[in-house]
Structure formats: C-alpha cells, structure tokens
Amino acid sequence: MTWEEAEEAFETADYVVLPCGSTEQHSLHLPTSVDTLRSSHLTDELAERAPDHGLELLVLPPLPYGYSEHHLPFSGTITLDAETYCEVIVDIGRSVKKHGGKRFLITNFHAGNIEPHKLAIDRLQREYDLPTRYVNWTDFARDKLEARFGDKWGHAGEHETSVIEHYRPELVRQGKKQPQTLHDVAESEQFRYFDDLTVEGGLGDPTDSDPAFIADIIEETTDKVLSDLKTGNQDV
Numbered sequence: 001m002t003w004e005e006a007e008e009a010f011e012t013a014d015y016v017v018l019p020c021g022s023t024e025q026h027s028l029h030l031p032t033s034v035d036t037l038r039s040s041h042l043t044d045e046l047a048e049r050a051p052d053h054g055l056e057l058l059v060l061p062p063l064p065y066g067y068s069e070h071h072l073p074f075s076g077t078i079t080l081d082a083e084t085y086c087e088v089i090v091d092i093g094r095s096v097k098k099h100g101g102k103r104f105l106i107t108n109f110h111a112g113n114i115e116p117h118k119l120a121i122d123r124l125q126r127e128y129d130l131p132t133r134y135v136n137w138t139d140f141a142r143d144k145l146e147a148r149f150g151d152k153w154g155h156a157g158e159h160e161t162s163v164i165e166h167y168r169p170e171l172v173r174q175g176k177k178q179p180q181t182l183h184d185v186a187e188s189e190q191f192r193y194f195d196d197l198t199v200e201g202g203l204g205d206p207t208d209s210d211p212a213f214i215a216d217i218i219e220e221t222t223d224k225v226l227s228d229l230k231t232g233n234q235d236v
C-alpha cells in the first residue's frame with residue numbers, strides 16, 4: 001500500500017493485525033522459519049475469511065523475531081531480549097493508534113512470546129488507550145489437536161510439522177523426521193534451555209504428522225477465532 005491507501009485502510013479496518021512468529025530451531029526436520037510461516041499463512045486465512053463474519057482485517061507484515069532465549073543453544077536461533085521485544089510490540093501498537101487504528105490484534109504463533117506480549121498489551125490498553133485483542137492460535141485449536149495427537153505434541157512435533165506440510169511441504173526434511181528423544185526432567189524443573197529437554201530440539205513424534213487433518217482444523221479454527229473477534233464488549 002501507499003501511504004494514502006494505508007491512511008484509508010487503517011481507519012476502516014475493524015482490526016489492525018500483527019502476526020507474530022520467531023526465528024528459532026525447530027528440530028532436525030523443519031526450518032527455523034516455522035513460527036513465522038505459520039503466523040503469515042494462518043493470519044492470511046483469518047483476513048480472507050473475515051468478510052464472511054462481517055469483519056475487515058488489515059494485516060501488517062509479520063514480525064519474524066520473538067523471544068526465543070530458551071532455544072539459543074541451537075544454531076540458527078535469533079532472539080530479542082524480552083524487554084526489547086515488549087518495547088517493539090508497544091512501538092508497533094502506538095504507530096497503529098497514531099494512524100487511527102480502532103483496534104489492535106496480535107496473532108501469536110510462538111509460546112515464548114506470550115509473557116512479553118501480555119506486558120505490552122497491558123501498556124497499550126492502559127497508557128495508549130488502544131483496545132487490543134490476543135489470539136494465541138494454538139489455544140483455539142488445542143482440544144481438537146489433543147484429540148488427534150494426544151498430549152505429547154509440542155515444539156516441532158505433530159502439529160507444527162503438519163502445518164508446514166500443508167502450506168510448504170518442500171521445506172520439510174522428510175528423511176530427518178523421527179520421534180524426539182527427551183531427557184529425564186522433573187516436573188518442577190521449569191524454564192530450562194531446550195537442549196536440557198530434548199536431544200534433537202523438538203517434542204512429540206513428527207512421523208505422526210497429518211496434513212489432511214490439519215487442513216480441516218485450520219478451517220474450523222479460522223471460523224472459531226473470527227467468531228470470537230466478533231463478540232465481546234468492544235463494539236465490533
């Protein structure tokens with residue numbers, strides 16, 4: 001968009017959306033761009049389907065860096081400091097506010113981003129008076145994913161492998177897919193670096209991926225998120 005086009009789009013959109021990914025290791029079979037690819041493809045699904053729900057979404061370029069300190073022992077991982085990342089989100093939000101955005105929506109595709117996001121959203125709503133919604137996409141699909149994949153899938157496992165096989169199958173190193181090898185860690189040992197948790201870098205069993213199943217989940221979840229965005233007390 002040119003700035004003139006953007007001027008109109010910011011003012012008419014029901015939500016200005018920031019897709020949030022990461023650049024971090026995703027085991028031996030997936031590229032470091034997994035979360036950013038998911039953020040881009042799955043947020044585009046929301047924007048395309050939005051008119052069916054009477055909504056218009058303006059999607060900003062995805063943010064390819066997040067808070068990934070816990071993956072840093074694996075090469076290819078790039079992290080922002082948690083405070084820096086929180087500031088980045090606030091800066092983007094206040095730019096949206098400046099241009100007349102009515103509501104901000106953060107779509108998130110990396111669990112490590114959640115804590116800095118929460119602090120940033122507190123500030124945007126309280127200091128900048130910018131109504132902000134938060135969609136941690138996987139939470140809207142979690143019940144269905146657990147019914148199909150059990151409760152062991154996680155980072156670079158069945159779910160993420162299926163999503164990348166659906167959108168970008170050429171990026172999946174099929175020969176490197178294997179059940180992930182976990183270290184023995186006590187439940188109370190929290191917030192460890194990922195190489196303390198797993199040998200290959202992932203969780204679960206990526207050989208049990210199911211891109212056909214995930215295509216249905218994407219459709220259902222897209223509608224579920226849009227229905228949620230249509231409700232609430234912010235006069236959408």
Ligand SMILES: [Zn+2]
Binds near residue numbers: 155
């Ligand atoms: Zn991921």
